[in-house]
Amino acid sequence: MTVADARAALARVRGLSVVDAVAKLRLGPGRTCEPVARVLDQALANAARAGLSPGQLIVAGGSATPAEPIVRVRRKAHGKADWISSETADVRVELQPAGAYEAAAVPVPVEAADEPALDSAPADARSVPVREALYDVLDPDLGVNVVDLGFVRGVTVDEHDIATLTMTLTSPACPLTGIMEDQIRTALLEDPGIVADFRVVWVWSPSWRPSDISDDGREQLRAIGFSTL
Structure with a gap:
């Protein structure tokens, strides 16, 4: 060749x-x-x-x-x-x-390039129970919930009661997406279900950074021996 x-x-x-x-x-x-x-x-x-x-x-x-x-x-x-x-x-x-x-393939706006794309918009009433349920979803490696780790970037619930979760992980190569989705399914759909169904949109830009971890998340990591920024 x-x-x-x-x-x-x-x-x-x-x-x-x-x-x-x-x-x-x-x-x-x-x-x-x-x-x-x-x-x-x-x-x-x-x-x-x-x-x-x-x-x-x-x-x-x-x-x-x-x-x-x-x-x-x-x-x-x-x-x-x-x-x-x-x-x-x-x-x-x-x-x-x-x-x-x-x-x-999608250009990142200059003003967004240095800031984590966290869910800063006011949450509607339907998304609040979903976000609360996600505190039961844990990263298997760290043992800390995905909300405090900064993995949840957005939550919306449409008129058909279907939740769309915009999420990220520490790396696109992280093999935990399937495990996370199984946990989310348990948290959101098991009786009594919080929503009718859900989908996860995995995004990788801007990339996750340790600064995305919440104060509570930092305390949890310190408690199990991790050093956080």
Whole structure:
């Protein structure tokens, strides 16, 4: 595979989910590229070992640079031979969680760039019980609730009694989104249910910072031996 072929393949699948990108490079339509598909296969395997969901990963970019050529012997008639040199490429891919990729495509206003996007708007009456229930949702690693940790950036409840929670975590690579959503489901929907249903919108820009932790959250962390800013 030449460097030009690898770069063209990466350009064709940029912005696709990794699963879709592998299918396109392996099966078409259009020109296929099995070597880059195999690189993405390996990236998927690495992501799975890190606890990331393959279906939520996007091909955000990549690079291809010249690598050591493959040199082999070509046999000719009458016992003669010569050498064949084949160009190869060192291919690297950049994967991002879908939420991080989408957020990166949306410009952040200058005035918001240095401030955490916390839910500063006045809460309507329907969102208050939802927010209160989220105090029962704990970060499994820290043992502190998601509200005091600053993970809850917004809560709204629509006319159909469906709550939309805008949330973040310490990193887009954090593998706890599924665990958090299970806890939220228990807190909001178990009898007696607070809302009819909910959805979580995970956002990563601006990124979470220790300054997002509430005073109560800092006290809880200090009590279990953490040093907070």
